[in-house]
Amino acid sequence: MSVAVAVTVLFWVSVATLAIGLARRARLWRTGREADVEWAGLLAVPKRYFVDLHHVVARDPYIANTHIATAGGAFAALVLVAINYGLGLYAPVLDWAILLAAGVMLTGVYFVWMRRRHPPLRLSGGAWNRLPYTLAAFALGLALLTLVPSQTLSAGIAIAALALLLAGSAELALGIGAGGPMKHAVAGLLHLAFHPRPERFAGVRSTALSPLKLSNHDFGTRKPSDFLWTELLSFDACVECGKCEQSCPAFAAGQPLNPKKLIQDLVAGLSGSNDSAYAGRPYPGIPIGSHHGELSAAIVPKLIEAETVWSCTTCRACVEECPMLIEHVDAIVGMRRSLNLTQGEVPGTAPETLSNLRETETQGGHARAARYNWAVDLDVPIIEPGKPADLLLVAGEGAFDMRYQRTLRALVKLLKAARVDFAVLGERERDTGDTARRLGDEATFQSFAKRNIETFASLDFKRIVTSDPHVLHSLRNEYPALGGKYTVIHHTALLAELAEQGKLQLGKSPEARALTYHDPCYLGRYNGETEAPRALLRKLGIEVREMQRSGLRGRCCGGGGGAPLTDIPGKQRIPDIRMADARDVGADVIAVACPQCTAMLEGVAGAHAEVLDIAELAAASLEARP
Amino acid sequence: MSNAFTVAALISAGRHPVSGAPRACRGDAVAMALGRRMAGDGLRVVHAGAAEEPSLQDYLALGAGTIEALPLDSSGDAVATLAAHLKNVDIILTGSNAESGAGSGLLPYALARALARPVAGNVLDARVQKTAGEGWDVEIRQFLPKGQRRRIGCALPLVIAVHPRAPVQLKYAYARRLSGRIERFPETPTDTCVAQPVWTVETASRRPIRLKARETKSGHARMQAAVVAEAKGGIVAFEGSTVDKAQVMLNYLREHRLVDF
Structure with missing residues (x-):
């Protein structure tokens, strides 16, 4: 009886410790900025956990099953202990149930231990390595206490069991409040409830950046407490599994970015500590232990170096892989915004591009009238007020690139072959401001959006078609928040649709070489469009050899997020890695659907697969038609 | 400071x-x-x-x-x-x-x-x-x-x-x-008088630009041209109709990429 009472005491002491620790942690989270939260999110946690989160975790069945056993067993055991001992029921039946739960948990912990013996490089060690032991202690303690009848329990075994239980409870109760590894359980569940992008749980690919309220002097994230409190909470949810690190193109290229370390640095900033407790791989080239953060001190460069923030290509591969659904890219763009808007600190040639945008409304400093020079002999109609067209073709910055002009000419040829009623913007077209936004220049983006929305309002069209997924993303996903709502379609989707309706008679492609398709991040991950380009290629009679990383999990070409402009040095170039992916599947042609990908992959030095846009492949098939 | x-x-x-x-x-x-x-x-x-x-x-x-x-x-x-x-x-x-x-x-x-x-x-x-x-x-x-x-x-x-x-x-x-x-600042009356340069403004006249074939000879060939005295290359088209002569010129322009059609 006295042992059972001791368990009751231990339970309530642990609950109190956890409550105090959580309150302290919550106070840290609440130093962040106010966020619009739906308290109903708390009710949605089970669905979000078992469906949305588990969908990501299940990509690695070993750890998914291990986690189900460990966490499921632990959760069941804790609930049962709360009922049986917390409420002082001491029912033997419940003891058997606790034993069962502890057994399940112990099985799970065994597999955790097994994995931690030879962990993959992406996993963090440090405090995480003690987890199998403390969790095993908890499960063993519970098992001993419930297995051995209390009458026959010797004092020695009782003390040993209680000591094990105490060690396990310390990890759970003390560890969570003190920021130990187990904080992921509580922070993770709360994060699911108060996720900064709740629409993700409704099946929406929520990828648009949120607009800054510049008139309120909101200039992004300078210090940790400038994050939304829900974002600070999300950083605590990180389990340091390193899936983000594994998928990060900048990390692979040896640029000083590691999304996992970035999130852990922000946790260090949240709790006012340095990064020496971090036990994973560092930012390439930047040693661990020399950075320190404070809640209300500037993040760059004391906590995170500027090169880290500027290495990101905003490809969202980390977000796609994160089992805890953390939003790394939002955090990075938030920090970029502060650097850009308050200090004008932007590396490489990005300042030149930004001033070109402000002064000429093009990225390259070109005359706006020159944007459609490539179409001068194609007799392409130019849209004007009072002259309606079904489709408005927006060429984007690629129109100034001589290589990409071939793609645009192919696209126009296809549109003409399909007898589509289309027109181009001509001199009225200005940049969408997408690159400025990724570089943190929210002011330029918003002013471009405002002017573009005015331009579009004066014109009469049904849909916008563009061959640039970056244009597509900003017009389709980011302009609505600023008042511009349009139906925007990518050229691959349009061509697939026209071919499907029979308006575009495609022949069999004369391309006989082995071909692979590279998914643009802004088309695939940002917009979920991976099928239309493949359908179009199938229509052309081309079989796609899929690279190992393709579709929603495709590898970035290195061209997004203004990364070619900030040009942070690494050990190799990202497009070289992507080209090696194509080589690995023996592809001689790499089909693309984006001007950035075209430029990046064309820029690979040495012999490489030929880069052809899907529009070029489709246009070539017109000539092959019987 | x-x-x-x-x-x-x-x-x-x-x-x-x-x-x-x-x-x-x-x-x-x-x-x-x-x-x-x-x-x-x-x-x-x-x-x-x-x-x-x-x-x-x-x-x-x-x-x-x-x-x-x-x-x-x-x-x-x-x-x-x-x-x-x-x-x-x-x-x-x-x-x-x-x-x-x-x-x-x-x-x-x-x-x-x-x-x-x-x-x-x-x-x-x-x-x-x-x-x-x-x-x-x-x-x-x-x-x-x-x-x-x-x-x-x-x-x-x-x-x-x-x-x-x-x-x-x-x-x-x-x-x-x-x-x-x-x-x-309020407008300040100025007494110092600095002589302004006297400009006459006229529109720039547009002159035709002479097309020049790009030198595509190798280093060896340029060295030869410098050390060996020889007649400058080229074709003098005396024979044929005006169309033939025009074709010779067109071929030359195309060869040197001075026209693009």
Whole structure:
């Protein structure tokens, strides 16, 4: 009886410790900025956990099953202990149930231990390595206490069991409040409830950046407490599994970015500590232990170096892989915004591009009238007020690139072959401001959006078609928040649709070489469009050899997020890695659907697969038609 | 840093060469950045012209802080207005050329003459240092062609025309654009009269450009051409009809990629 009472005491002491620790942690989270939260999110946690989160975790069945056993067993055991001992029921039946739960948990912990013996490089060690032991202690303690009848329990075994239980409870109760590894359980569940992008749980690919309220002097994230409190909470949810690190193109290229370390640095900033407790791989080239953060001190460069923030290509591969659904890219763009808007600190040639945008409304400093020079002999109609067209073709910055002009000419040829009623913007077209936004220049983006929305309002069209997924993303996903709502379609989707309706008679492609398709991040991950380009290629009679990383999990070409402009040095170039992916599947042609990908992959030095846009492949098939 | 000397940078309304959009004149922005490095927060930024000039916003974003806008009187004589306003300033920094107006690059010289000071042109860097006495002088690094540089020392006060390629980094920050101020000064009557250069404006005549075949010979061939005297190559088309002769010319133009059809 006295042992059972001791368990009751231990339970309530642990609950109190956890409550105090959580309150302290919550106070840290609440130093962040106010966020619009739906308290109903708390009710949605089970669905979000078992469906949305588990969908990501299940990509690695070993750890998914291990986690189900460990966490499921632990959760069941804790609930049962709360009922049986917390409420002082001491029912033997419940003891058997606790034993069962502890057994399940112990099985799970065994597999955790097994994995931690030879962990993959992406996993963090440090405090995480003690987890199998403390969790095993908890499960063993519970098992001993419930297995051995209390009458026959010797004092020695009782003390040993209680000591094990105490060690396990310390990890759970003390560890969570003190920021130990187990904080992921509580922070993770709360994060699911108060996720900064709740629409993700409704099946929406929520990828648009949120607009800054510049008139309120909101200039992004300078210090940790400038994050939304829900974002600070999300950083605590990180389990340091390193899936983000594994998928990060900048990390692979040896640029000083590691999304996992970035999130852990922000946790260090949240709790006012340095990064020496971090036990994973560092930012390439930047040693661990020399950075320190404070809640209300500037993040760059004391906590995170500027090169880290500027290495990101905003490809969202980390977000796609994160089992805890953390939003790394939002955090990075938030920090970029502060650097850009308050200090004008932007590396490489990005300042030149930004001033070109402000002064000429093009990225390259070109005359706006020159944007459609490539179409001068194609007799392409130019849209004007009072002259309606079904489709408005927006060429984007690629129109100034001589290589990409071939793609645009192919696209126009296809549109003409399909007898589509289309027109181009001509001199009225200005940049969408997408690159400025990724570089943190929210002011330029918003002013471009405002002017573009005015331009579009004066014109009469049904849909916008563009061959640039970056244009597509900003017009389709980011302009609505600023008042511009349009139906925007990518050229691959349009061509697939026209071919499907029979308006575009495609022949069999004369391309006989082995071909692979590279998914643009802004088309695939940002917009979920991976099928239309493949359908179009199938229509052309081309079989796609899929690279190992393709579709929603495709590898970035290195061209997004203004990364070619900030040009942070690494050990190799990202497009070289992507080209090696194509080589690995023996592809001689790499089909693309984006001007950035075209430029990046064309820029690979040495012999490489030929880069052809899907529009070029489709246009070539017109000539092959019987 | 408490300055015993005063520094002012002059800024003008810039225009982008392609789009004509108002912007900070690059040379003046560079001069302002150099002035910031010399004088820190003590730098005065002065614009002779309307306070409503849109390009002043760009200078605020580039860190002007407070811009003193001096309205020009009816004569539009910026030199006289500036000379009256800046006679107590030790170092006056200007760009080398304005992007709008005449853009003659004469302003620093005219201003120096009006204030009876020396002027240093094409300046890449300038540092103020204490002299043996209690005074100050400036050490200047000056741009010369073909990568040459010259170091000169000069006593205060003086006018410095900064070279557009002076090694400074321009940092455009939107927040500074919002926090910066433009201070309007009342129109000051000017008595100094500086002779204005007399310009006659005429439209540039457009001359045909002579197409020239690009030299595609190898190094060996060029060496041969230099050491061995031989007749210049080429075809003299005497034979055939006019169409044939035209075809010969067309072939030549195509071969040298002077036409693209």
